[in-house]
Amino acid sequence: xxxxxxxxxxxxxxxxxxxxxxxxxxxxxxxxxxxxxxxxxxxxxxxxxxxxxxxxxxxxxxxxxxxxxxxxxxxxxxxxxxxxxxxxxxxxxxxxxxxxxxxxxxxxxxxxxxxxxxxxxxxxxxxxxxxxxxxxxxxxxxxxxxxxxxxxxxxxxxxxxxxxxxxxxxxxxxxxxxxxxxxxxxxxxxxxxxxxxxxxxxxxxxxxxxxxxxxxxxxxxxxxxxxxxxxxxxxxxxxxxxxxxxxxxxxxxxxxxxxxxxxxxxxxxxxxxxxxxxxxxxxxxxxxxxxxxxxxxxxxxxxxxxxxxxxxxxxxxxxxxxxxxxxxxxxxxxxxxxxxxxxxxxxxxxxxxxxxxxxxxxxxxxxxxxxxxxxxxxxxxxxxxxxxxxxxxxxxxxxxxxxxxxxxxxxxxxxxxxxxxxxxxxxxxxxxxxxxxxxxxxxxxxxxxxxxxxxxxxxxxxxxxxxxxxxxxxxxxxxxxxxxxxxxxxxxxxxxxxxxxxxxxxxxxxxxxxxxxxxxxxxxxxxxxxxxxxxxxxxxxxxxxxxxxxxxxxxxxxxxxxxxxxxxxxxxxxxxxxxxxxxxxxxxxxxxxxxxxxxxxxxxxxxxxxxxxxxxxxxxxxxxxxxxxxxxxxxxxxxxxxxxxxxxxxxxxxxxxxxxxxxxxxxxxxxxxxxxxxxxxxxxxxxxxxxxxxxxxxxxxxxxxxxxxxxxxxxxxxxxxxxxx
Numbered sequence: 060x061x062x063x064x065x066x067x068x069x070x071x072x073x074x075x076x077x078x079x080x081x082x083x084x085x086x087x088x089x090x091x092x093x094x095x096x097x098x099x100x101x102x103x104x105x106x107x108x109x110x111x112x113x114x115x116x117x118x119x120x121x122x123x124x125x126x127x128x129x130x131x132x133x134x135x136x137x138x139x140x141x142x143x144x145x146x147x148x149x150x151x152x153x154x155x156x157x158x159x160x161x162x163x164x165x166x167x168x169x170x171x172x173x174x175x176x177x178x179x180x181x182x183x184x185x186x187x188x189x190x191x192x193x194x195x196x197x198x199x200x201x202x203x204x205x206x207x208x209x210x211x212x213x214x215x216x217x218x219x220x221x222x223x224x225x226x227x228x229x230x231x232x233x234x235x236x237x238x239x240x241x242x243x244x245x246x247x248x249x250x251x252x253x254x255x256x257x258x259x260x261x262x263x264x265x266x267x268x269x270x271x272x273x274x275x276x277x278x279x280x281x282x283x284x285x286x287x288x289x290x291x292x293x294x295x296x297x298x299x300x301x302x303x304x305x306x307x308x309x310x311x312x313x314x315x316x317x318x319x320x321x322x323x324x325x326x327x328x329x330x331x332x333x334x335x336x337x338x339x340x341x342x343x344x345x346x347x348x349x350x351x352x353x354x355x356x357x358x359x360x361x362x363x364x365x366x367x368x369x370x371x372x373x374x375x376x377x378x379x380x381x382x383x384x385x386x387x388x389x390x391x392x393x394x395x396x397x398x399x400x401x402x403x404x405x406x407x408x409x410x411x412x413x414x415x416x417x418x419x420x421x422x423x424x425x426x427x428x429x430x431x432x433x434x435x436x437x438x439x440x441x442x443x444x445x446x447x448x449x450x451x452x453x454x455x456x457x458x459x460x461x462x463x464x465x466x467x468x469x470x471x472x473x474x475x476x477x478x479x480x481x482x483x484x485x486x487x488x489x490x491x492x493x494x495x496x497x498x499x500x501x502x503x504x505x506x507x508x509x510x511x512x513x514x515x516x517x518x519x520x521x522x523x524x525x526x527x528x529x530x531x532x533x534x535x536x537x538x539x540x541x542x543x544x545x546x547x548x549x550x551x552x553x554x555x556x557x558x559x560x561x562x563x564x565x566x567x568x569x570x571x572x573x574x575x576x577x578x579x580x581x582x583x584x585x586x587x588x589x590x591x592x593x594x595x596x597x598x599x600x601x602x603x604x605x606x607x608x609x610x611x612x613x614x615x616x617x618x619x620x621x622x623x624x625x626x627x628x629x630x631x632x633x634x635x636x637x638x639x640x641x642x643x644x645x646x647x648x649x650x651x652x653x654x655x656x657x658x659x660x661x662x663x664x665x666x667x668x669x670x671x672x673x674x675x676x677x678x679x680x681x682x683x684x685x686x687x688x689x690x691x692x693x694x695x696x697x698x699x700x701x702x703x704x705x706x707x708x709x710x711x712x713x714x715x716x717x718x719x720x721x722x723x724x725x726x727x728x729x730x731x732x733x734x735x736x737x738x739x740x741x742x743x744x745x746x747x748x749x750x751x752x753x754x755x756x757x758x759x760x761x762x763x764x765x766x767x768x769x770x771x772x773x774x775x776x777x778x779x780x781x782x783x784x
Contacts, residue, residue, distance in 0.1 A: 061104070061107045061108055061111050062087065062090060062091075062101060062107050064111055065094065065099070065101060065107055065110055065111040065114060066090050066093075066094060066101075068111075068114045068115070068118065069094060069097055069099060069114075069503070070502055070553055070554035070555070071090055071093045071094055071097075071551060071552075071553050071554075072085060072090075072537070072551050072552040072553070072554065073085050073090055073551070075484065075551070075552050077484060077485070077486055077582065078582075083484075085550075085551035085552075086549055086551070088542070088545075088549065089540075089542060089545070089549050089550050089551040090551055092478075092479070092540075092542035092543075092545075093476075093479070093540050093542070093551055093553055094110075095478075096476035096477055096478060096479045096501070096540070096542075097476070097501060097503055099114075120204070121206060122153060122157070122198050122200055122204050122205070122206035123149050123150075123153075123196065123198055123206040123208040124149055124208065124506065125208055125209065125506040125507045125509075126208060126209045126210075126211060126506045126507075126509050126510065126556070126559050127147050127149045127150065127196060127208050127209070127210050127211070128147055128210075128211050128213070128558050128559050128562040129144050129145070129147050129185065129189055129210060129211070129212045129213075130144070130145055130212075130213065130214070130215040130562070131144050131189055131190070131191055131212050131213060131214055131215075132214050132215055132216070144184060144185040144187075144188060144189045144212065145183075145184060145185075146183040146184055146185055149208075150173075150185070151183060153173045153198060153200070154173070154200050154201065154202070155173055155174060155201075156172060156173060156200070156201035157172065157173045157198050157199065157200045157201065158170070158172050158198065158199045159171055159172070159173065159196065159197070159198050160196070160197045160198075161187065161189070161194055161195070161196050161197075161210060162194060162195040162196070162197070163189075163190065163192065163194050164190075164192035164193055164194050165190070165192070169187040169189075171186045171187065189210075189212040190212065191212050191213055191214060191566055191569055191570075192212055192566070193209065193210075193211055193212075193509055193510075193514060193563075193566070194209070194210040194211075194212060195207065195208070195209060195210065195509075196208050196209070196210040209508075209509025209510075211509065211510070211559060211562045211563055211566060212566070213562040213563070213565040213566035213569065214565055214566075214569050215565065215593075215594060216565070216593075216594055216595040217564070217565050217568045217569070217573075217574065217575050217594060217595035217596060218568075218569075218572070218573075218574060218595060219574060219595050219597065219623065219706060220262075220450070220451070220574065220706045220707060221450075222450070223705075223706060223707075223708075224262030224263060224450055224451065224706070224707055224708070225260075225261060225262060225701075225707070225708040225709075225710060225764050226255075226261045226262050226263030226264055226265060226449075226451070226454070226707065226708075226709060226710065227251070227255055227259075227261055227263075227264050227265070227709075227710050227712045228265045228627065228630070228631075228709045228710060228711050228712060229251070229264070229265070229266060229267075229711075229712040229713075229738075230243075230266070230267045230286075230631055230722050230734070231243045231244075231247070231248055231266045231267060231269065231299065232267070232286075232340055232342065232734070233340070233713075233722060233736060233737050233738050234247055234251065234712070234737075234738055234748055234751075235247070235330060235333060235334060235737055235738075235745070235747055235748070236250065236747050236748035236749060237330075237747055237748075237749055238301070238303070239301075239330060240302065240326035240329065240330060240345050240348060240349060241326060241329035241330050241332075241333050241340065241341065241344060241345040241348075242298070242333070242340045242342060242345050243299075243748075244299050244300060244301045245299045245300060245301055245304075245433070245436040245437060245439070245440055246301030246303075246304050246436070247301075247748055248264070248266065248299075248440045248453075249436075249439055249440040249443040249444075250443075250748060251264060251748060252264050252440055252441075252443045252444035252447060252449065252452065252453070253443045253444070253446075253447045254447075254748075254752055255447075256443075256444055256447025256448050256449045257447045257448065258752070259761050259764070260448075260764065260765065261449060262449050262450045262451055262707075263444075263449060263450070263451035263452060263453070263454050263525060263526065263707070264444060264449070264452065264453055264454065265453075265454035265456070265526075265528060265576075265625075265709060266453065266454070266455065266456060267286045267456055267631065268286040268287060268289060268292070268455075268456040268457065268458045268530075269286070269295045269296060269299055269437075269455065269456075270286065270289035270290075270291060270292045270293075270294075270295065270296060270458060270461075271289055271290050271291040271293075271294050271295060271296045271297075271383070271465075271466065272284075272286070272289055272290055272296050272298065272342065273288075273289070273290040273395045273462050273464070273465050274290075274343075274346070274387075274390060274391075274395050275342075275343040275395070283462070284340075284342050284733070284734040284735055285723075285733065285734050286456075286458065286734065287458045287459065287530065288458070288460075288461070288462050288495075288496065288497065289458060289461055289462060289465065290386075290395070290461065290462055290465030290466045290467065291383055291386075291461060291465060291466040291467045292457065292458055292460075292461055292467060292516055292520075293379060293383065293467060293515065293516050293519050294380070294383050294430050294433075294466075294519065295430070295433045295434070295437060296433070297349070297353065297429035297430070297432065297433045298342060298345060298346045298349060299433060299436075300349060300353070300429070300432055300433055300436060301436060302319075302323075302349055302352045302353065302356070303323075304436060304439075305353075305356055305432055306365065307356045307359035307361070308356060310359050311355065311356070311359065315355045315358065315359075318351075318355060319352050319355055319356075322348050322351055322352045323352075325348055326345075326348050329341070329344060329345065329348065333737055333745065334737065334745045334747065335745075336744075338737065338745060339732050339735040339736065340734075340735045340736070340737060341735070342735075353425075353429060353432075354425065357424075357425050357428055368431075369428065369431050372430075372431045372434065373427060373431075376430070379470070379515060380427055380430055381416075381423070381427070382407050382466070382469075382470035383426070383430070383466050383470065384423045384424070384425075384426035384427045384430070385407065385412065385415075385416050385419070385423055386407075386465075386466035386469050386470060387422075387423075387426040387466065388415075388416075388419040388422035388423045388425075388426060389404055389412075389415060389419070390466075391422060392419070395464060395465070396463075396464030397464055397465075397468070397469040398463075398464055399464075403415075405469075406472075407469060407470050407472075434522065434523070437453075437522070437523040438522070438523045440453060440523070441453045441523040441524065441525070444525070445525075449525070450525075451525035451526050451574060452524070452525035453523065453524050453525055453526075454524065454525065454526040454527070454528055454574075454576065455520050455521075455524045455526075455527055455528070456527075456528045456530060457516075457517075457520060457527060457528065457529045457530060458530055459481065459495065459497055459530050459531045459534055460481060460495065460497030460498065460499065460500075461497060461498070462496075462497070463480070463496065463497070463498050468498060471512055473501075473504055474500055474501055474504045474505065474508075474512050475498045475499070475500060475501065476498060476499050476500070476501050476540065477498075478542065478543035479498060479499060479540050479541065479542060479543060480494055480495065480496050480497055480498055480499070480540075480541050480543070481495055481497050481498075481499045481534075481538045481539060481540060481541065482494040482495045482539050482541050482547045482550065483495075483539050483547065483581075483582075484539050484547065484548070484550065484552075485547070485548055486581075486582055489726075491546070491547060491548065492539075492541075492546065492547030492548045492550070493547050494541050494546075494547045499538050499540055499553070500512070500513075500555075502553065502554070502555045502556060505555070505556075505559075506556060506559065510559060510560070510563045513560070513563055514563050514566070514567060517563065517564060517567035517568075518567050518570070518571075521567055521568065521570075521571035521573050522571070524571065524573055525573055525574065526573050526574035526575065526576060527568070527573060527574075527575050527576070528575075528576040528577075528578060529564075529575065529576070529577050529578065529596075530578050531578060532577030532578055532579050532591065532596065533579060533583055533584065533587055534555075535555060535557055535560040535561060535564070536554065536555060536557040536560075536584060536587055536590075537552045537553060537554045537555065537584065538552070538553055538555070539551070539552055540552070540553045557590065561590070561591075561594050561596075564594075564596075565594060565595075574597065575595070575596045575597065576596070576597045576598075576599065576625050576707075577591050577596045577597065577598055577599065578599050578630075579591065579598045579599055580599055580601065580604065580630075592621075592623050595623075597623050597624050597625055597706065597707065598621060598623060598624040598625075599624060599625050599627070599630075600620060600621065600624045600625070600626045600627070600703075600705065601627055601628070601629065601630060601633065602626070602627070602628050602629075602672070602696060602699065602700065603628075603629075603633075603639065603668070603672075605620060607619075613671060613675075614671055614672055614675050617679075617699055617702040617703045618702075618703070618704070620703035620704060620705060621704075621705070622704035622705060622706055623706060624705050624706070624707070625705065625706075625707040625708070625709045626700045626703050626705035626707070626708055626709065627700070627708070627709035627710070627711060628693075628696050628697065628700065628710075628711060628714060629711045629714065630711070631721070631722045631723055632721070632722075632723050632725055633721065634647075634719075634721050635711060635713050635714055635717075635718050635719055635720065635721065636693050636696055636711070636714045637689055637693060637714070637717050637718065637719045637741060638719040638720070638721070639669065640669055640689060640692050640693070641689065641719070642662055642665050642666060642669070643719050644665075644721070645658070645661050645662050645665050646658075646662075647721075647724070647731075648661075648724070649661070651724065651727055651730040651731055652730070653724075653726050653727070672696075673686065673692065673695075675699075676692075676695040676696070676698075676699055679699070679702070681695040681698040681699055681702075682695040689717065689741070690717070690756060690759065690760070693714060693717075693760065694759075694760055694763050697710065697714075697760075697763050697764075698763055701763070701764070708764075712738065712751075713738050713739070714760070715751070715754070715756070715757040715760045715761065716738065716739075716740045716741070716746055716751065716754055716756055716757055717740055717741030717756060718738055718739045718740065718741070719741065719743070720736050720739065720743070722734060722736060738751070740754075740756075
């Protein structure tokens with residue numbers, strides 16, 4: 060039917076399969092709304108026929124799609140990057156006699172004319188060699204047709220760990236030291252990296268997204284502490300700054316010095332309240348103190364060297380940073396949602412915005428300065444990690460999307476689909492589906508730009524990282540679009556050019572010499588995991604979910620786990636291991652009203668699940684006697700992870716001290732203090748970074764990783780399979 064053909068031409072799904080053998084038809088209203096968000100009118104049968112005719116004529120007339128991908132090193136099994144570049148299918152389809160000119164990113168050019176007869180893209184190679192990069196390609200056919208397209212040339216495979224390594228997973232805000240101002244900061248991150256690399260043989264340190272948050276009022280309504288709903292994914296949040304580590308701090312004098320010292324005293328009281336009984340992290344209160352201190356530091360003149368470094372940073376970041384800083388300054392004046400601003404400043408390119416930028420130049424410079432200071436402290440943290448012997452160092456986290464009223468959606472309006480958010484369709488775990496409240500990128504506009512916003516985003520995140528974790532990595536292939544005002548059940552999938560998304564990812568990872576980890580938990584479209592593995596993207600395997608689903612349903616044997624993954628016992632969205640083993644997570648979900656079945660039934664099923672795992676650990680000799688103390692059982696769980704072929708073993712840091720509280724309880728808002736809990740011990744008493752370093756329980760736990768190493772090797776250097784059980 061015409062609507063289905065029109066939708067397919069734009070990547071909009073008219074049906075989906077939530078499980079093998081079952082197909083669900085998407086509502087026509089969802090398909091029509093998704094097309095409308097792509098500026099396609101499908102509101103009537105006549106409109107559909109007209110739009111379809113125009114689309115088919117457009118596709119038939121074009122010589123090239125807006126973005127072409129060229130893999131620079133042959134098939135996935137290629138052993139060298141020197142292989143001739145495979146001929147991309149769009150170039151193989153060019154008519155004979157087409158003149159092709161490639162404008163290389165470095166300024167050079169390459170030209171050729173297509174020959175007679177069709178070329179097989181499976182065996183044909185480009186007549187020129189392309190370096191990795193984002194190039195431009197011009198084509199002129201013998202019939203006079205012309206095309207200008209982007210050409211993404213990238214290595215087909217992202218590098219993977221050369222040897223087995225283990226590392227810590229931590230939500231940075233939750234890890235306070237005796238020096239931080241009410242939440243963990245970049246000074247704490249550097250200290251944690253230095254200590255864990257040297258004392259624990261850790262090879263990496265994975266943190267939550269450090270993206271810039273939407274500013275809020277301390278304790279005010281609407282404040283959202285979630286690091287997964289940021290204002291901007293492109294720039295980090297200065298709330299993570301260690302104020303005392305800013306060099307200008309040492310040059311404060313007189314009244315300014317007195318004011319900052321008073322702020323330090325208030326920060327100490329805030330920190331002690333968080334570390335006290337029932338203490339919660341208040342990100343907005345921390346930011347209120349830090350902002351006042353940083354404003355005082357902003358008045359301290361930069362020395363010549365510092366000023367030169369700052370100007371170099373401004374030049375490197377360009378208009379993107381200026382837009383981000385302008386949004387931040389305007390948000391101070393008009394509030395954090397740009398949709399409610401005066402019309403004159405809702406467009407970043409308007410005259411009104413240019414005038415406001417000039418009037419607010421001091422504040423714009425302040426926010427640019429904060430971005431630079433945060434960048435320098437991130438660099439210091441990664442440097443500390445590598446100097447401590449970490450093979451990888453920091454693993455940064457990329458959230459699925461951004462807040463609809465934040466800096467990114469204001470600065471990049473044309474790239475976001477209007478009146479639409481992303482989420483998940485109904486499944487066995489949530490019959491109502493999910494709406495995450497995040498506007499999606501438009502796949503058509505991304506392709507037209509050569510994925511420029513995506514490239515810039517990845518490059519920024521990888522500046523000071525050894526690896527990048529991508530939350531909901533399936534979003535590189537498709538996202539569930541929910542029309543404004545509709546339930547999540549009334550959405551549909553919209554597909555992205557996965558080859559182009561992966562090529563850009565591979566290109567930026569190659570430039571940064573970084574690894575990529577995909578969070579691929581839950582329902583995954585067939586073929587996605589295989590494609591990610593072919594390109595070197597590591598998956599995520601969580602112990603409690605690893606079962607022989609195609610067979611007995613029992614826990615999956617260690618040797619049958621995939622190697623190309625980060626294996627872990629839990630994540631920030633799941634119960635800590637102590638809560639899982641004791642069943643406390645079921646009681647918690649009952650207390651906040653999340654259970655859909657009677658408590659006794661849920662507890663019985665949970666005990667059976669845990670018992671199966673403990674029995675397996677006992678049979679393998681990892682838990683002698685079949686049971687033991689809570690600490691024994693947690694150590695046994697991690698011995699099992701070491702017995703898998705997984706290239707990376709992720710240790711949820713709170714597990715090392717017996718914390719029972721999840722950092723986030725999906726499905727709750729004010730019923731649970733999501734994203735506000737400091738790391739605590741088994742009794743719920745918050746523990747500082749200093750406490751962790753001195754914790755006998757943590758060191759007994761980490762001994763598992765030293766004991767499981769092959770003789771004469773550290774745990775970090777032991778190869779996969781060398782860990783006895």
